[in-house]
Amino acid sequence: MTDRNSFGHHSTSDEVLDGIDLTGKRALVTGGASGIGAETVRALAAKGAEVIIAARNEKYANKVKADIIAVTGNEKIEFLFLELASLTKIKASAKAFLSRYDRLDLLINNAGIMACPFDKTEDGFELQFGSNHIGHFYFTNLIMPSLINAAPSRIVSLSSLGHRTSPVVFEDIHFENRNYEKWSAYGQAKTANALFAVSLNKRFADKGVEAFAVHPGVIATRLGRHMTKEDFDRILSENPPSENDGEGKSTGGMKSVEQGAATSCYAATAPELSGKGGAYLEDCHIAEQLPDDSTIRGGIRQFACDPVVAEKLWDVSETMVGEKFA
Numbered sequence: 001m002t003d004r005n006s007f008g009h010h011s012t013s014d015e016v017l018d019g020i021d022l023t024g025k026r027a028l029v030t031g032g033a034s035g036i037g038a039e040t041v042r043a044l045a046a047k048g049a050e051v052i053i054a055a056r057n058e059k060y061a062n063k064v065k066a067d068i069i070a071v072t073g074n075e076k077i078e079f080l081f082l083e084l085a086s087l088t089k090i091k092a093s094a095k096a097f098l099s100r101y102d103r104l105d106l107l108i109n110n111a112g113i114m115a116c117p118f119d120k121t122e123d124g125f126e127l128q129f130g131s132n133h134i135g136h137f138y139f140t141n142l143i144m145p146s147l148i149n150a151a152p153s154r155i156v157s158l159s160s161l162g163h164r165t166s167p168v169v170f171e172d173i174h175f176e177n178r179n180y181e182k183w184s185a186y187g188q189a190k191t192a193n194a195l196f197a198v199s200l201n202k203r204f205a206d207k208g209v210e211a212f213a214v215h216p217g218v219i220a221t222r223l224g225r226h227m228t229k230e231d232f233d234r235i236l237s238e239n240p241p242s243e244n245d246g247e248g249k250s251t252g253g254m255k256s257v258e259q260g261a262a263t264s265c266y267a268a269t270a271p272e273l274s275g276k277g278g279a280y281l282e283d284c285h286i287a288e289q290l291p292d293d294s295t296i297r298g299g300i301r302q303f304a305c306d307p308v309v310a311e312k313l314w315d316v317s318e319t320m321v322g323e324k325f326a
């Protein structure tokens with residue numbers, strides 16, 4: 001069995017799930033039809049979980065489903081339509097989910113968009129904030145009864161190292177009075193994803209539902225479809241392989257899809273994380289909290305884990321969706 005203290009940058013989803021039995025568990029992965037979402041579905045299914053792929057494109061999801069069944073032999077893979085840029089459609093999807101399932105053990109809020117041109121959701125929210133945060137905020141709260149029913153259960157919110165580029169700018173979240181900058185918008189949304197885990201854990205840990213945020217790493221997937229060559233060149237220059245770790249492996253650089261899904265799978269299942277909800281993880285470890293102006297590449301900035309800011313974001317999010325939750 002893999003030494004669980006040895007997990008790090010190069011660990012894969014299969015390695016962090018070694019020794020974990022998910023038979024009888026039900027998981028839902030948003031954005032599970034491609035990229036690290038699809039790999040997360042495969043890895044969980046390989047350990048016996050029933051997995052629901054929540055995505056917009058049923059054709060892509062069915063292809064992933066067929067491939068995973070062929071590889072794992074686990075036929076308990078289902079599809080749920082989910083469009084995170086529409087509150088009306090989110091509510092319909094949550095209703096459909098609750099009509100079919102009464103419990104959910106693992107919710108992986110993996111879906112996201114990155115650095116896209118300025119656009120708005122159906123409800124008028126800036127697209128990155130609206131899809132990456134508000135969509136998940138609404139869906140998660142609507143299906144919360146199923147997570148409470150399955151307790152102990154977990155929620156994993158995919159944030160990013162990119163959170164460091166911007167706090168949540170409460171005075172102008174939707175870029176109505178400032179120039180739109182795609183990376184600031186992405187950073188704001190990823191900060192919101194991290195803060196969401198803090199506020200979720202505060203509200204539901206005592207009901208047996210723990211929440212974590214994760215930085216998956218830098219991975220080449222469809223998430224980067226809006227990036228320019230200059231964007232790619234900059235990211236590659238900012239994420240070079242660093243010093244040798246003593247075992248012939250570098251401790252930085254790009255990750256494979258299997259490595260990119262590892263921290264999500266770890267946060268969702270690691271028994272050693274019990275009681276540590278609200279934390280932000282990177283490379284399968286709880287990350288260091290750093291000052292907002294830190295120049296250190298990793299870690300989580302204070303503005304992305306401050307419980308006071310998390311509460312403010314919760315209130316603002318409730319106002320945006322027009323509903324009050326716990």
